[in-house]
Amino acid sequence: METITHETLYQSLINGAKEVMHNRMFLNKINVFPVADGDTGSNLFSTMQSIVYHAELKEDAKLTLESIADSAIIGARGNSGLIFAQYFQGLSEAIDAQTLVTKESFILASKAGMDYAYQALEKPVEGTMLTIMRAFHDALHEAAHTIASFDALIESALKQVDIAVDHTTDQLKILKQSSVVDSGAKGFAYFVKGFLDGLKGKLITDDALTSEEVIPEIDHEDGESLHYRYCTEALIEKHADLPDLKELLHDLGDSIVQVNGKHKVRVHVHTNEPSDMFKRLSGYGKILEQKVDDMVGQYNRIHNRKYQTVIVTDSIADLPQEVIDDEQVHVVNLSILVGEEAYLDKLTVTNERLFELASEKQTHPTSSQPTIKHIENNYRYLLSYYDHIIVFTVASALSGTYNVFMKAAESFNRDKNKIHIIDTKQNSVAEGLIVWEAVQQLKDNQPLDALIQRANQSISDSKILVKINTLDNMIASGRLSVRAGQLAKKVGLRPIVTLDEKGEGGIFKIAFHPEKALKKILKHLANLNRTKGIKYYAVTYVDDPSLGQAFSESLTQTLNKPPVYVTKSSGIIAMGAGKGAVAVAYITE
Structure with a gap:
């Protein structure tokens, strides 16, 4: 067969996706580049699972591949997943709107897929999935005039793909040190194998797949590649004037990938500052999804x-x-919801940024x-x-x-x-x-x-006391009515908030000046320390470290010992307590 139907193309591509899913565990095991965090298989699994369950067979090859590309972008995770998604985007852009797919049109589409994948990265690296995409296209192009049938052409190209995958061990130092091939490259090889099996009618059933996300032990022991902590991704609703986001984010980290779909864009960055990344992106369209993986945590959990x-x-x-x-x-x-966007507490948004967003959008953020x-x-x-x-x-x-x-x-x-x-x-x-x-x-x-x-x-022995600096957030959240809040503000009310033994919120004491609120807290703790003894205590602040430090020093002087720690509060707490709030928690003897 020198041509295949668009239905056969769809079934074969889906089969290729399933083959990658089926080999998730092995791909995780050999994952050492760009970071040895053992998740390339899981990232590709997510990408391919989105294709398998969301892509649809359409009226022709072009519309079908557009459906596959859109599904890939939605589910894409990690470097490898985003590169693969961009490959599908290239295929969809170049393929003809026909119901029959020729060898020639498929080869041209594979060239576009390869080009799109290279363009997605700020700094393309050879010895990776990109190299194998190029090897696949080159093998198709070189053999097209001598091999007549579609499936035989793919089978011939797969042999060259496997050879190229084996060569990746010598192309990257970290692969050679670990005696493995590149995980993403191997993932693409699995995809080509599954695609070929689909052309031959050897379809993988859903029963052979599992949605379990397990990341197994990695043999690699070198953590030198962890220059940045967080693997960070954003899915953005595409605007016509969307700029090159790789340039926008280039100073925040590395492994920057931008995948452009027809309606959505996904961006991937390894960075130490996820909140900076999302602040920069906020002006370029609605952020539909945020993802942050702690690569340092993953690495230490595996190796240390x-x-x-x-x-x-x-x-x-x-x-x-x-x-x-x-x-x-x-x-x-x-999650913290600000209007229609969901941020990740302590990761993709700072407390200061939350206050800015609440003011800009005229809404009170809520937690989920x-x-x-x-x-x-x-x-x-x-x-x-x-x-x-x-x-x-x-x-x-x-x-x-x-x-x-x-x-x-x-x-x-x-x-x-x-x-x-x-x-x-x-x-x-x-x-x-x-x-x-x-x-x-x-x-x-x-x-x-x-x-x-x-x-x-x-x-049973613990308690928290929160010194509120403003009533605005209590009013905005509905914990205090607007009328009661305005009256309380007029008389200078400064409540000290606590939780009871059931965990329900309430007022511990009321003061009419910040200094008087502080004195009431210190007096309570001094009395408690004399009668029962305070075993441990800790301090948190919402947005101003100097307020937290001053509060800590007052407590240290009163209790004759420092807190076990002082730290910034959760964004969820910040939205309830408001700017300038500080809190102390203690456990009695």
Whole structure:
């Protein structure tokens, strides 16, 4: 057959996608470039899964490939996924709007796909998927005049693809050191193999696939490539005047990829400042999706794992990043909704930027709990490394997050009680302090049961006191009516906010001046320290480090010991407490 129908093309491309999905685990295992974070297989899986489940057979080859390209962009993850998505975009741009696809038109389309893939990267690197895309096209072009049938041509090209994949080991130093081929290159080879099998009628059934996201052990032990911490991506609604975003973001990091679809654009950057990236992008269209993966955390979990039990918490827990890093605490970053855009708490937006956005959009940001599926994926990933998971959540009286963690754990706890979920009945720095103490227990090699028992006792012995500087956020969030809020502002009311034993919000004391509010907090803590003893305490601030430092110094003078830490608050807490707020949390003896 010198031509194939557009239906055969569609079925074969879908089969190629399934072949990549089927080999996810192996691709993860050999992933060492550009970062040894063991997720190339999972990123390609996400991209191909979106194609398999969302792409549609249309009236002709061009419309069909446009559907595949659009689906790829929506599901694309990581360097490899975005490059692959751009390859499909090139195919769709070059293919003819016909129901029959000739060898010649397919070869021209493969050339466009290759060119689009190269153009997507700020700095293309050979010895990667790009090299294999070029090898595939060159092999097709060279053999087209001597091989008549479509499937035989692809089969001939696949042999050259496999040879080119083997050569990648010698093209990149990091591959040679690890004695592996490039993971993305191998992924493209799997795609070509699946495409060929589809042409021959050897279709992969859905039963052979799994949606499980497990990242296995990587043999590579060199962390030198981790120059930037976060693998960051944005999906943007495309505007006609959208500039070259690679140039816009070039100073923020590396591995910059821009994939242009007909209606959407996806951008990928390795950076240390995800919030800067999204601030720059905010002026160029509606941000439909944000994704941030902590590559340092992934690498350390694979190669430098400290414990067989992992502590998990949500981003509302205010805890220093150095504690999270040193003790490998896994944080689930909740979403903050600002109008129609969803940001990732503590990752893609700063507290200062949240206040700016609230003012610009004339809206009060709100938080959103994670989905059950998202938490299930987190559990599945962590249980591939750890024997037990202990989850500390924000108070269930304040958020449905606790229930989501509980529901997601059901399928994992049927046979063995591997996941333990604790409602801290606290938020902010109080939730963080409870996690901090659990970390100390873990460091001291305390048994699991003893750690959980101690945590439950600490919850009963903990409290948070928040010194509010403005009532505007309490009014905007509806916690205080506009009328009552205006009256309170008129008389200079400064409430001290707390949570009760059930985790419900309330007023601890009322003052009519910031200094008087401070004195009431200090007096309470001094009395409590005399009568019961304060075992630990910690401080958080919303936006002004100097206020946090001054608050800490006053507490240190009163209690004759410093806080165990001072840290910036969650954006979710910032939106409730407002500018200038500070808080102290404590656990009594």
